Amino acid sequence: MIRTLFEFVDAFPSSVAWRESLNGYVYLLTAHVVSMGLVAGVISYWDMRLAGMALKWIPVSKVQSGLFPWLFAGTAVNAGTGIMLVYSQPMRYYPNFWFWLKMGLLVVVAANAAYFHLSIEKTVDQWDSDPVAPLKARVAGYVSLAFWAGVIVTGRMTAYSGLVPQWWIDLGLSN
Amino acid sequence: MLQPFFQWMGGLSFSQFFLTTVWPTPIIQCIHLIAVSVFAGALLIVDLRLLGRGLTSSSIPKLAGAAQPWLVWSFVVLVLSGMPQMMSTALKEYYSPFFWWKMEMVGLGLIVTFVVRKVIASKEEGHFGPVWPKVVGITSISLWTSVTIGARLIGLLS
Numbered sequence: 001m002i003r004t005l006f007e008f009v010d011a012f013p014s015s016v017a018w019r020e021s022l023n024g025y026v027y028l029l030t031a032h033v034v035s036m037g038l039v040a041g042v043i044s045y046w047d048m049r050l051a052g053m054a055l056k057w058i059p060v061s062k063v064q065s066g067l068f069p070w071l072f073a074g075t076a077v078n079a080g081t082g083i084m085l086v087y088s089q090p091m092r093y094y095p096n097f098w099f100w101l102k103m104g105l106l107v108v109v110a111a112n113a114a115y116f117h118l119s120i121e122k123t124v125d126q127w128d129s130d131p132v133a134p135l136k137a138r139v140a141g142y143v144s145l146a147f148w149a150g151v152i153v154t155g156r157m158t159a160y161s162g163l164v165p166q167w168w169i170d171l172g173l174s175n
Numbered sequence: 176m177l178q179p180f181f182q183w184m185g186g187l188s189f190s191q192f193f194l195t196t197v198w199p200t201p202i203i204q205c206i207h208l209i210a211v212s213v214f215a216g217a218l219l220i221v222d223l224r225l226l227g228r229g230l231t232s233s234s235i236p237k238l239a240g241a242a243q244p245w246l247v248w249s250f251v252v253l254v255l256s257g258m259p260q261m262m263s264t265a266l267k268e269y270y271s272p273f274f275w276w277k278m279e280m281v282g283l284g285l286i287v288t289f290v291v292r293k294v295i296a297s298k299e300e301g302h303f304g305p306v307w308p309k310v311v312g313i314t315s316i317s318l319w320t321s322v323t324i325g326a327r328l329i330g331l332l333s
Contacts, residue, residue: 038215040212054245156208163197
């Protein structure tokens with residue numbers, strides 16, 4: 001079903017146009033990497049504050065209000081260019097092991113952020129100014145740091161589509 | 176003038192190792208990208224603060240002082256992980272205009288970040304007036320963004 005969807009998108013005239021554009025891929029990938037610097041840079045400081053590794057003198061709510069507008073702006077550009085990269089070459093990404101691993105890690109990152117927002121953050125008033133946040137918040141920070149690092153690594157590895165486990169090759173997705 | 180030097184660098188067994196073995200290059204590239212992220216974070220929180228944005232509840236000197244070790248050590252990792260990549264494709268880099276663009280922007284970026292910005296960020300807000308911190312902040316962001324663009328274009332257009 002997923003393959004059918006990717007093949008369907010692959011045949012869109014606008015997908016073909018992006019794919020055959022001389023510099024479209026260059027612009028998209030460059031914007032994706034620059035916005036990655038913004039997203040990863042900002043979120044690392046948010047995570048490090050939660051984990052108790054940095055900015056301990058600034059209340060958590062102030063770190064959030066100061067950094068999140070930049071995080072959201074960077075995420076909009078990063079996600080937009082990322083979606084366009086896949087849209088322009090869906091059948092290049094469909095059989096790519098690292099691409100799917102990256103998507104899986106992004107799901108974990110999003111779930112971790114949602115868990116923090118819906119549960120741990122509700123009590124932030126009680127520990128907002130504490131230099132070291134409660135254990136649950138610190139764990140959320142460490143998990144986010146680790147999985148964002150994984151997202152960056154797997155993102156870079158999508159260029160190495162041949163360096164994959166044998167069981168992935170045996171699935172024959174690229175056939 | 177530097178062509179023989181780049182040719183010599185590319186011929187070293189260390190460079191050939193990275194060129195001919197499979198995993199070291201992607202591993203070192205991943206380490207390089209993680210260091211880019213740490214460097215970008217340490218850079219941005221201070222640059223945004225100089226622009227009057229971001230973590231405005233903290234004083235500039237305190238923020239800059241806290242970010243400095245991350246900035247320095249991530250730059251050390253960037254250099255150490257960038258060298259093998261550059262050496263293994265030395266002649267490609269030599270003939271790439273984007274490589275030289277990147278190096279020029281790195282040079283300017285280092286001067287702005289570790290000399291000019293360090294002075295500006297060492298004083299409390301208002302010491303240098305309302306304009307200079309913003310000029311330095313926007314210059315720093317622009318220079319390091321140019322470095323990133325140049326770096327990406329080496330791989331894509333060279």
